[in-house]
Amino acid sequence: MPNKQKSVRPVYLESFQNGKLDAAIKKLEEMLKACVICPRKCKVNRLKGERGFCKTGCKPKVYSYMAHRGEEPAISGVKGSGTIFFSNCNMGCVYCQNYEFSQMGRGREVEFQDLAGYMLELQSRECHNINLVTPTHVLPQILKSLKIAITLGLNIPLVYNTSGYELPEIIQLLDGIIDIYLPDMRYADEPCAVKFSLAEGYPEYNRQALKEMFRQVGNAQLDENGIMERGIIIRHLVLPNNISGTEKIMQFIAQELSTDTYISLMSQYLPYHRAQEFKEISRRLKLKEYTQAKEIMDKYNLHNGWVQESLASERFAGVNIKSVLKDG
Secondary structure (H helix, E strand, C coil): CCEECCCCCCCHHHHHHHCHHHHHHHHHHHHHHHCCCCCCCCCCCHHHCCCCCCCCCCCCEEEEEEEECCCCHHHHCCCCEEEEEECCCCCCCCCCCCHHHHCCCCCEECCHHHHHHHHHHHHHCCCCCEEEECCHHHHHHHHHHHHHHHHCCCCCCEEEEECCCCCHHHHHCCCCCCCEEEEECCCCCHHHHHHHHCCCCHHHHHHHHHHHHHHHHCCCEECCCCCEEEEEEEEEECCHHHCCCHHHHHHHHHHHHCCCCEEEEECCCCCCCCHHHCHHHCCCCCHHHHHHHHHHHHHCCCCEEEEECCCCCCCEEEEEHHHHHHHC
């Protein structure tokens, strides 16, 4: 079960004071000269406007920002998660529901001061956190904006909401900066990762990155109102025909991380974008497939987290998995 406690200060405030944030910014920005901040290692000079797989140059590109009430209950709470959706991505999922901005690049480039302003505006709306969606390819830019926002009064937790296609050595640089990790564990097997997301090496990069995330923040810590302030929630999107490899993923979480890990078991898969071109994923998820995924979680004693009300739902039911599994 999560550790409920009184409110704690976001960890990035100390890193701002002791110079750790500046050191991370300097190192990451240097990497943009021959970009190696994600597993693709395109080695283009993004500081000079060159663009690799993510199609992003030296400025962050933002699609939208909002007080999001559709995330996991411990993230959205009652006032919403201060969510910033970044354009482009370091993955190429053929079924992506956000393909218009994740792959087609809709959105606009913004200055670091602007991005800092979005963070502060979301805080002023009393959001529980700043939720960075698809941050991997713009991590240096985010941290530069974060520094500006801190000087202007930002003081709510920072959520790193990622597909999980990460380099563990880059995640190491975020130790003491990120309060909450919200990563996907999308695939257990590389052929599926390559075929459906163009993500070579995904399973191994993903496992090692999540081990580092867990080392930094551990299991969920909630405040007295049940809002998450520190820790990790792992999202697992159940795909048709067991494309996601649920058994291997749950075994890894139980044996390599913790059976107390919070898991968001996601059922809302729909064949968006180019999914109809692939027979294995050209249909909706079946209830039987989702039920089997829940049974696998129970098998590995993974009982913390959330399930969804229906296979078409885009909002979380807010039901503890332990009670759902117990009641059948």
